[in-house]
Every structure is written in C-alpha cells, then in structure tokens.
Amino acid sequence: MNDSRRLGDCLDGQRFWEDVQSLASIGALHPKGIRRLALDAQDNQARLWLAEQGRALGCEAYYDDLGNVFIRRAGKDSSRAPFLIGSHLDSQPQAGIHDGALGVVAGLAVLRTLHDQGIDHLHPLEVVAWTNEEGARFVPGASGSSWFAGQRDYHEIASSLDDSSIRFSDALADCLDLLKEHGLTYRPKPFTPHAFLELHIEQGPVLETLGKPVGVVSGIQGVNWYEIEVKGQANHAGTTPLQARRDAFDSAHDLVSALKAAVFDQDDDLRFTIGKFSVWPDSVNTIAQRATFTIDLRHPSQTVLDALDARFHDLTKCQWGGCDVTLKVTSRVAPVAFPDSLLDVLHECARHYCPDTPELVSGAFHDAIHLAHVCPTAMLFTPCRQGLSHHPDEHIEREDAEVAARVLTDAATSLLG
C-alpha cells in the first residue's frame, strides 16, 4: 500500500451507503427518520442486523451483560486486545438516521474493506454497538459504554425505569434472550481494548461552515451545570415604588449581566447557555418573588472551567438588589483529551483525502468519553446540515461520510498492526 493509494481508497462507497439505508429501515418513521429506543424491538432488530452482516463476512458475533454487541474479525494474534470501532444503534424518539448509526455502519465498512481486500492484521478488530447511548428511554444514557469502561455500576443502570415503569433489567433480559436465540456468543465481561475509534456526525455547524467533509476530534468538553435561585419579595406592581422593591426578576437580570461579562472574552471553545429561566408567581402585575435559571458551561480545559466556576461562586455569594442568591452545581463532567498519538494518526490519514483537516472539540457526549478512561480513544466527525440532529431532518452529504469512512479505514489499518 503505497502513499498514493490507501486501503481507504478501496472502500466500496456504494455498499457503505446501501448499509446506511438498510439500517435506516429498522424503526423507520414516515416520511423520514427513525425511532429505535434503547432495548426496544427495533433496537434489538438492529443488533441482529449487525450480527448478520458480520457473520456474512466470517466474523464472530458476541454480546455482553449490557447487551453491547461486538462483531469480531480475527487478528493474526488472537491474544492481543481487540481494536474497537463503533458507536450506538439506539436513537431519540424522533431522530435522524445517522446519529450513532453512521459510526456503526462505518465500522462495518472497514470490516468489509479488509475482507474484500484480504488484509490481515495483528490485533483483532471488533465493530461495537453500545447499548443505550442516548438516554432517551432510560436515563441516563451511555449505559453500555460507561459500564464496559467501569465508570458506572451495573445495578444502578439496571434499576432505571422508563416512562411506562418498565425496568431496564427486564428490557435487557428480553434483548439478551433474543441475542442468544440468534446464536450470538455470550461474552459477559468487559475487557481493555487496544484502542477505540468512533466516527460520528458533528451535530454542530463548524465543519459545514468550513466546507470540510471530516474533522479530527481532539477531545470532549467538560461540562458544569448550575442552578441559580434568586429570592426577593412579591408585591404589587402598581403600588410599590421602584426603590422599595426586592424584585427577583430584576436582580436575576442584573446577575445574568455579570455572568455574561465573566465569560465574555473567553475563546471560541467556550459554551455558555442559559436554557431554563422561570419566575414566580409569574403574574403580569406582581413583582417576582423568585427567579430561577440554569447555566450549561462547557470548555475543553479543566483550568478554564475551574476559574469560571470560582467566579460564578463569587458573583453569587452576595445579595443582588436586596435579594438572596443561591448557586447549586448540579453536574460536573471533566473534559477528556484524546491522546496526541491517536490524533497524529488521524491527521496523517485524513491528509490523504482532505487537506487542512480541522481539529474540533466535541460539544456533545459520546460513548468515547467513557472508553477514553480505559484505552486510547479518539473520534472523527463528519458534517451534518446546519448541525441539526435529534430530528428526522438530520441530513448528511454522502460524499462527506464516505471521506470520513475512508479516513477511519486507514486509521484502523495503522492501529491494527
């Protein structure tokens, strides 16, 4: 394989796109989109579809205690840790066809290419579909990957109830029974992979804006979530002079101005969002007694997050307009930086197809955030139109996805040894 032609160039783009459409027919909505909620019949059908595709290529199909499915192409040394490529098959209730699915199909395309070209490799290669990444039916998400990576406890996951009070463990039991029936091999325990690569749609506007078909993801942002409550005194809007007020809305508004100023000259990687805001009693002619709002704060640097966290705590220590303020940190997720060694491989592979491949930080969580705790992990992004996702109108350009899949193929070749 010389520099002018790589394994990725041999990937059958037509077959890849057919696989995308085949998978999209499972749980299809009309006129477009899919609904494959974690461990429902369609999600399970998608597991069986994957196993079937794999077995047609001579791969073995495995499942573990969380219903994660792996299709394994043997390596020259079966004692070596498998190199994993994959993503998730489950979806949001009214979803596009590419979120998660594209990464699984891309892994399948790598398998097909190795098979078609008769390539041997040292490490085994396994294409994986992680259970319940979305957290739409059972909260929280990333069940399969977080358990596999030892980040979350089985019993905590198993006891989750969906909106109809169906227990995760019951839905899981049905899934495992089905997989067993269809001859997948039970391999219950997690293991430490050689590495993990995940291809995913960007779900943001950057690649589309830059006109690039692929991006190398350097890591996943850390996220802090806050709830802030401002307590004033309700009163009559007509009779109470402005200077005699303890107006929770007005004070919250001023506090938000100060918070916005605190994040103002941060770099382009910062995400600061006030997505929820409520006042009580929420009456046109009553001064607000209480105002509450949330902050979603993201950045790839823990140092930046910590500094802003300290600043938010300072700002909310004092009263605002005579109102008491309380700040609660409701969630903290540390940023994850993917290892430079993997990023270098991805850049080198991408260069063959796409000059000046951008590097991005992921603003959304993916299964990769958990795998990063146990093995070298990285991601590739491919653009989706207007960054729209979690919606049937989610759309990608076939040519972009093919490029990303080709890059993935070459990176796999490099890492499989």
Place this chain on the structure above:
Amino acid sequence: MNDSRRLGDCLDGQRFWEDVQSLASIGALHPKGIRRLALDAQDNQARLWLAEQGRALGCEAYYDDLGNVFIRRAGKDSSRAPFLIGSHLDSQPQAGIHDGALGVVAGLAVLRTLHDQGIDHLHPLEVVAWTNEEGARFVPGASGSSWFAGQRDYHEIASSLDDSSIRFSDALADCLDLLKEHGLTYRPKPFTPHAFLELHIEQGPVLETLGKPVGVVSGIQGVNWYEIEVKGQANHAGTTPLQARRDAFDSAHDLVSALKAAVFDQDDDLRFTIGKFSVWPDSVNTIAQRATFTIDLRHPSQTVLDALDARFHDLTKCQWGGCDVTLKVTSRVAPVAFPDSLLDVLHECARHYCPDTPELVSGAFHDAIHLAHVCPTAMLFTPCRQGLSHHPDEHIEREDAEVAARVLTDAATSLLG
C-alpha cells in the same frame, strides 16, 4: 363648628372599630382574614349587614341592576344629586379584612356621626358598596362601578363565567332576589352623583414609611401592559459556538437591559415591572428558541406613558442578536387626575388632624377610577403594614384608620352643603 373642633372629632372611634370587626366576621377565615367572593353568600350577607346598619339610622336602603347597594341619608333638598361615599365589600379568595371594607365602614361612620350629632345637609348622602370590585371570581373587576359610570356594558358583565362556569347574571339574580326579600328598594338606574369619595388602604409602603396616618390621593396611574416575544433558533448547548447562535434568551436579556435603560431616569412615580418571563423549550442544554415576557408600565402622566410607549416600540422594531422581536400592547388604561377642588378640600380637612399630609398617586385600580368619569371624585389612603394586601396578614393601625375616617367626615360635611 369652629376651627378647633370639627365634626370629624365627634366620630365615635370605638363604634367605628366595632363596625370593622362586625363586618370582618362575615366570610371570616381562620385564624384570620376573610373570603367574600363577588355575589357569593357572604358577599350578599355583607350587603344585608350594611342595609341593616343604615336602616337603624333611619336611612333608606336601595339596590340597582348590578347589585350595588346604597344607604341614603336624606338631604334638605332631595332633588339634589346624592354625594356618595363608599368602596366595595367583595374580597380576594384569601384576603385581609380591610381592602374595600374599610371604605364602606368609614362611610357608615360618617353616617353615624351626622346622625349622632343631628347634622342636616343640603345634598343627600349615600354610602355605597360597589359590586365585584376585585375581579377575583368574575373577571374583570369593578363591575358595579364601571357599569354605574357608563364605562362598561351590562351584557358584557353579565355573561362572565366564574371558574365553576357559574354565570354572573345567575349569581346576580340570586343576589337581587335576596335584597328584594329583605326589603331593600329597587332603584335600577345609574345617576350622576354630586361627588364621590373613597377611603382605601394604601396597599403600598409610602404612608407607613413617612409615618403618616392618611394621604390625599391625587389620581390613579395610567397603565400600559405589553407582551414581548423574541424568536431565535433552538440548538445544542454544547456543539453550537456562541457566535453561531440565535439565542432567544440571550437576546431577550439584552433587550431587557435596553428597556430598563429607557426608564432609568424617570421620576419616583414610574412603575416598570417584568412579572412574567418564559423560555422555550426551557431545557438546560438547549439554546432557547423563544423567550416571552410582559411589561407592566405605570405613570400618572399620559405624556410620560406615550413617550415610553414610543421608545419601547422603537427598541422592538429591530432584531436583537439575530432574533425577531414582536411587541404587543395588551392593555392601555389612561391615568385619572382627581380635581384640584376636591384635593384642596381634602388637604384642608386633613390638616386639622395631620400636619403635612402627603399627596400620593394610587398605583392600584379602585372603583373611583370609573366614578371619576362621571362626577368629581377623589380618594384618601390610610397605611397598611408593609403595604401588604390580598392576604390575611393585611394589617392597619386603628389610630391611623380613625384619623382617615375623621378627615373623610369633615370632607363630606364640606361637600354635602
């Protein structure tokens, strides 16, 4: 009656306070407060109580087509227009005992004083209780006074439904039957009073802050209500860079800053309140697609209201942060200025009991706002603790209310001729 002793000095404060407590026993809540919803059994009982008190003083008791009750003390010239004193008997669902009731009892105290002192006067004096001032059960309020003053149509009022779908006209019919049964005289039509005076608790903090037992009310603020909607684009809080957003919350926040700046250096009479604020989809990790809020704007000057109205329209003409903005005026009520001639009388009378009686603008609506359209009208305020009203904890100091009732008595004497 020389300058050192006035009729108001003869008012029986003990009897006045006993009347306050007697009326408060009708519709009493435990441990405190009242519930007398418009045209309910307790509200009707209160009408009968008033009629009974009046008849014991030799007054005639009348009712009209809206259930307004009048107790009439004959004047020397029965052809002259009656001078009215009064307020309302109905209350909020969980109310204090003084809102409205105090003004009716004060009118009764004036009657008692004239009767006890054997004073004759030219114009008839009628103490009135207006139907449904509060608008708590049937919306909107001020039914009796607005109809009486030709400001609102009977059929519009009559067709109002309460939360249990009981029609106003049906509840009214029961009330009128009861009044007829108890021998009140049916006097269906409105008339033009000689003048109208209303004593009411301030429901604001000014008099208490100034340490004054009474205030002369110069008029009622005009009020404009607005609804503003900001429309952006919902998106993922993690993946969307700050500069690529059309964030409806962020834009609404900036717009509110500009609106606050527009009213910033107005005088102390201004009231500017954002009491309602909502975002949609109201999710911690989603950029707001839509933000809506209300403005309650009050001032005693139409000129000031018009200038700010024009400024608000200008500010909301353009986009904010790439988001579209719409402004809707949902209500406009013109300010009412009470006539100087009446204010002079009230100041003169107040001076005898309270040096430097303050002059205030009313921030709340009262029956007087409608009577002002048909006859010389004015109000007196008396303080309530912390301005709290519409709550069983509403509290007045007996001495303050007595002073206000004495001022009312002397003003009545002056106006009755």
